[in-house]
Amino acid sequence: MATSQTSRLITAEHQLPRLAKLNLRQREAIFGYLFISPWLIGLFLFFIVPFAASFYLSFTSYSILSPGRWVGLDNYVRALTQDPVFWHSLGITALYVSVTVILRIVLGFGLALLLNSKVRFIGFWRTLFYLPSIIPLAALSVIWMQVLDGRSGLLNQLLSLFGIGHIRWLTDPDFALTGLIIMSTVWVGTTMVIFLAGLQNLPEEYFEASRIDGATNLQQLRFIIIPLMTPTIYFNLLINIINAFQVFSQALIMTQGGPQDATRFYMLYVYDNAFRYTPAQMGYASALAWILFVIILVFTLLIVVSSRRWVFYGD
Amino acid sequence: MLRKVFAALCVMGNGLLMLSAAAQGNPEPVTITLWHHWGGSREPLMVEQLAAFEEAYPWITVENSLRPQEGRLEALTAAIAANEPPDVVMFQRQEIPSFVLQNALTPLDPYLEASGVSTDIFYPSELASVQFDGNIWGLPQPTGGGQQLLWYNVDLFESAGLDPDQPPQTWDELRAAAEALTVIQDGFLEQLGVDVLTPGGNLPNFFIWLYANGGSWISDDLRTVQFDSPEGLETLQFMLEMVELSGGVEELTAFTAAHTEAANAPWYQGRAAMEADGVFQYAITREYAPEMNFRVAPLPYGPSGSPDARGAASGGWSYVIPANSDAKDAAWLLVEWLTTEMDGQGACWFLEQQDRPSPMIDCTERIASVTSNTLFQDITAAASLDQSVLATPIQPQINDAVLRMVESVLYGSATPEEALATAAGEAQTLLDEFWAAQS
Numbered sequence: 001m002a003t004s005q006t007s008r009l010i011t012a013e014h015q016l017p018r019l020a021k022l023n024l025r026q027r028e029a030i031f032g033y034l035f036i037s038p039w040l041i042g043l044f045l046f047f048i049v050p051f052a053a054s055f056y057l058s059f060t061s062y063s064i065l066s067p068g069r070w071v072g073l074d075n076y077v078r079a080l081t082q083d084p085v086f087w088h089s090l091g092i093t094a095l096y097v098s099v100t101v102i103l104r105i106v107l108g109f110g111l112a113l114l115l116n117s118k119v120r121f122i123g124f125w126r127t128l129f130y131l132p133s134i135i136p137l138a139a140l141s142v143i144w145m146q147v148l149d150g151r152s153g154l155l156n157q158l159l160s161l162f163g164i165g166h167i168r169w170l171t172d173p174d175f176a177l178t179g180l181i182i183m184s185t186v187w188v189g190t191t192m193v194i195f196l197a198g199l200q201n202l203p204e205e206y207f208e209a210s211r212i213d214g215a216t217n218l219q220q221l222r223f224i225i226i227p228l229m230t231p232t233i234y235f236n237l238l239i240n241i242i243n244a245f246q247v248f249s250q251a252l253i254m255t256q257g258g259p260q261d262a263t264r265f266y267m268l269y270v271y272d273n274a275f276r277y278t279p280a281q282m283g284y285a286s287a288l289a290w291i292l293f294v295i296i297l298v299f300t301l302l303i304v305v306s307s308r309r310w311v312f313y314g315d
Numbered sequence: 316m317l318r319k320v321f322a323a324l325c326v327m328g329n330g331l332l333m334l335s336a337a338a339q340g341n342p343e344p345v346t347i348t349l350w351h352h353w354g355g356s357r358e359p360l361m362v363e364q365l366a367a368f369e370e371a372y373p374w375i376t377v378e379n380s381l382r383p384q385e386g387r388l389e390a391l392t393a394a395i396a397a398n399e400p401p402d403v404v405m406f407q408r409q410e411i412p413s414f415v416l417q418n419a420l421t422p423l424d425p426y427l428e429a430s431g432v433s434t435d436i437f438y439p440s441e442l443a444s445v446q447f448d449g450n451i452w453g454l455p456q457p458t459g460g461g462q463q464l465l466w467y468n469v470d471l472f473e474s475a476g477l478d479p480d481q482p483p484q485t486w487d488e489l490r491a492a493a494e495a496l497t498v499i500q501d502g503f504l505e506q507l508g509v510d511v512l513t514p515g516g517n518l519p520n521f522f523i524w525l526y527a528n529g530g531s532w533i534s535d536d537l538r539t540v541q542f543d544s545p546e547g548l549e550t551l552q553f554m555l556e557m558v559e560l561s562g563g564v565e566e567l568t569a570f571t572a573a574h575t576e577a578a579n580a581p582w583y584q585g586r587a588a589m590e591a592d593g594v595f596q597y598a599i600t601r602e603y604a605p606e607m608n609f610r611v612a613p614l615p616y617g618p619s620g621s622p623d624a625r626g627a628a629s630g631g632w633s634y635v636i637p638a639n640s641d642a643k644d645a646a647w648l649l650v651e652w653l654t655t656e657m658d659g660q661g662a663c664w665f666l667e668q669q670d671r672p673s674p675m676i677d678c679t680e681r682i683a684s685v686t687s688n689t690l691f692q693d694i695t696a697a698a699s700l701d702q703s704v705l706a707t708p709i710q711p712q713i714n715d716a717v718l719r720m721v722e723s724v725l726y727g728s729a730t731p732e733e734a735l736a737t738a739a740g741e742a743q744t745l746l747d748e749f750w751a752a753q754s
Contacts, residue, residue: 061752064396065417150569151503166502171568173726259568260722275389277711278413 058286063279075287093266097244100184108191116199130189141253148179173262198232230311345645346376347402367660368652375645400637402646408444409630409706411452421636422450426647441674454654455674459631461594461698463514469608471588482612489615496588504562504570507587511557514591517630519717525550526627528617537707543739546619551731564725578603613697629704716741
């Protein structure tokens, strides 16, 4: 015992002078990397390795239980030229993304504007709108199955007050996607909170100056708030597009892709291939996942490039 | 010095004990894992059954893992791939071919032979459903047959002026009974005659009615799709008529989907007059609706069908041993206990407690002689009219194509003829690609 303690002390004595020889910048760098090493190791093991593995697997017929064989670009060719479900699920997902992103941005911005004003019980209202964002998706899906129930659901009961007949939200192919789009508005809370933070950071002097010049609220919104909020809109747009493309759990729980494939979102189809089909089509599912990655990347790049034209950083 | 002598004596003593145990034939203690899905009222039965097993084989400890059915294949596949599989798994028989082709299961023939268990103890159709490529890959428990019996509510029959002693035998009679029993008010289904879209079992609803109509979906060599046939067309037309009778597909599915809790399902609530479901329905109905007056009959047959061929048996549960289990001998003893044991709290006792038939001939006869299930003879008689339906290694993909076909007809986006041709073509392409890849 005593011997090992002594040897550790000797080793430390030898190491300290070595560290002492380094300049401050180098020592800071070493300690910096040491401090972030848990995150770096996690990034490498749980993101970069699976990322690279899925890219490799997308060129194979890997089925989890058997290694499969190298098939080159076959999986990509099959998806793009021979698989009607691929195009159908992509179309459904694109429609969902388009509508939900606009809805969430508009509603989130509107709610943030309302909750940025001086109304009573502001804390309560902010909590109320944010609360659904922290409820587990599975629980939320079960609740929304009741809300969208085609016979006695809450939504139909509300609509009946306006004379609108019962809509079978989850069992009619013409309305199932709409039902899930309506449901997606419950996550507006996250978008709203980010907008709210942006609104609260707007410089007060702009508003004071505009009031002196006689600007109305609407003019303030159009010429001050919206331009100054474009960086936040830009951020929310990116995050919402990336999230919406990955819509999955609610469709799995509430509709299983039906009725008549009306809610067979892209990620649901990836899941089917990876896990539900036998033998598992993990190679093909990996190719599908990479195609989605490229699609999201293209959208992101388009927004990033276009942002130079419409995002105002106040400089 | 004394310490060293004492330690040496201890080592010698342990060695002698181990030699003595080996001489008596007691194997090394082993722990094995069982994955199963016997939840609800069956869970305590399973616990008791496993306790009895551990008493009979004291060197084996069973880790009893009750798992949800959702995602069961994903979990099993991942566990096998990670080389951490359970040693015994409750497994759907129609999934055996796919797993066998991926070398993921252990053939049980050598174990059956070594233990002297005769396969003659099982009904031939039950045994056939666990065989593939000349080997036995699992043992059946409980019955795979009798998954689509026609359960009917006697009180609702009498209220509608129907004779409960004369349940529908043919599709025409089923249609007539459903017409009398279905109640639609203001466009809403209030009482369901029969739901043809959710019969019991693992097969797509279309296949079940197809076999009740004398059809077949696949050739015996699993290479050629056969459901694009006159029997198939009659089946689709029949399903469409029955769904229209229930207020249309949107209303029917909304009606059945509205009950998220099993106990609230229309059948148990007395809001469905007939239910095409499995043998297990007796015990479950007794549990959820103890006051219900119900009976059972064979599934009605179609115009091209036969009174001697009603339900479609494909799969059912079995117990298998993953190929990379590292305790196969002990796993086999558990499989043997769970599927063939006639004595004590073994396989036969487990089903006896549930008043349901067994895949074992002697066991079913024993249960028949002691059961309080007044419908037991009717159930076994109806189940004996089952036909065995083959499953392919790519069954989920085929089932998806068939589901799309049925939905396109019910939602009016294709005629039955168009839908049949499209789905048959899609299924044949899937099969051709699969077998080509295998070769």
